[in-house]
Amino acid sequence: MSFQLHTQLPEPSEEEFLFSQQCAATILQKGHILGFDEFMNLALYTPHYGYYTGPIQKFSCDQKHMGDFITAPELSPWFARTLAQQISQVLTHLSTPQILEFGAGTGKLAHDLIETLLPDFPDLSYQILELSPDLKKRQHETNQAFLSHITWLDQLPQDFEGVIIANEVLDAMPVKRFLKQNDHYYELKVIPQSSSSPISFKFTETPASSELIDDIKKCFVHWPSFAQDFDIELPEHYTSELHYQAQAWTQSLANRLNKGLILLIDYGYDQATYYHPLRHEGTLMAHFHHLAHADVLRNPGIQDITAHVNFTAIADTAYQAGLDVMGYTTQKHFLINAGLLTLLAKHLNPQETTSYAKEIAPVQKLISESEMGEVFKVLALGKNITMLEDRLIGFTQFDKRAYL
DSSP states (O other): OOOOBOSOOOOOOHHHHHHHHHHHHHHHHTOSSEEHHHHHHHHHHSTTTSTTTSSOOOBOSSTTSSSSBOOHHHHOHHHHHHHHHHHHHHHTTSSSOEEEEESOTTSHHHHHHHHHHTTTOTTOEEEEEOOOHHHHHHHHHHTGGGGGGEEEESSOOSSEEEEEEEESOGGGSOOEEEEEETTEEEEEEEEESOSSSSOOEEEEEEEOOHHHHHHHHHTTTTHHHHHHHHOOOOOSEEEEEEOHHHHHHHHHHHHHEEEEEEEEEEEEEOHHHHTOTTOTTOSOEEEETTEEESOTTSSTTSSEEEOOEEHHHHHHHHHHTTOEEEEEEEHHHHHHHTTHHHHHHHHOOTTSHHHHHHHHHHHHHHHOTTTTTTTEEEEEEEESOTTOSSOOGGGSSSOOGGGO
16 A cells, blocks of 8 residues: 555556546536535445445555456465464464454455464354445455355354454544635535536535534644644644544444454554644545545546544543453554464475565565555553463553554
8 A cells, every 4th residue: 555645647547537427427426515424435435436336446466467457365375374373372262263244355364364364263253244235256266165164245244253453444534624724724625526527526625513523623732742842833724634434434333343453454553643733634545546635636536545543532432431451552463463474484485486486575565664554553442351371462562542
């Protein structure tokens, strides 16, 4: 996943353009002024024409293939093999070995986890909650060898005991966008550019509601200390996001989880870092053919739209809903804590230089601070698993819960 923003983008193919216009027309039917969260939800999840619900290819194993981004499970099987060590620690203490994965992509993470865990948990049950019909088919194809262990769900189970995984799920949940202009607060909404064809959209400023203003102000509680401690000039014009849907989703998980662990893996920050005065344009971005860019209203339906995760907001919601915040660290430290280097040393031979380099190169991307190692975080939320004799292995060192 690249976060370097590009200004020069390839033009969509004729097929992509027509598909995008169908999506845009569907959005337009919903109203001529929409909250950005409404626009984002329609652009990503409109039945048949949304980015995640339509046939556009999203995932790829490398930048030579079509798709818009590469996730950690696609990058290297060692991601899942290491994640399995943490999952195994928890499943050992549960009556039934169950995993529930949200938004399973191509099914590669499911495949590698089942393959790794099955020898120790032959009765493993793996459930996938997937909104995209196209991705369900790909997951089915990827996991032909393990279909007897997999169940596809259309909604959250009422009661669940096991391990819940959401890898790069929260970043695709719709957000509200706001503007702070001096001491005035606005919600940034979306309107059509004009009545002409092709359909395109632009932002417009509307006065924020009193409830929204209260929530916006909470984002800036750290600003006085930033200004005093680092001599930072506070910006007059500041744009960012609020993550109501991600928080509501976390609340739903807490209500449905009876016993087990939730592992949230995504790119994001603690609240003070997220709303740093220097991050004055927010974190919204789009992804099109492996290129990240800032024009999130461009070509709806054929590009991904994401926002970094406010992990403080997620942890606070989880805690208030009765979950234990059991660990928070970077992806690099989580993987190393969970035994990545030990696994590599056990299974790879450095003397076999060609095969070793092929395996190690993508692993370096997973843990490099300039790639995925630092900006990606892992948050662990638990319920009724205090019987664990030791702390979760993925958070034994460099646990950053104090920053939340």
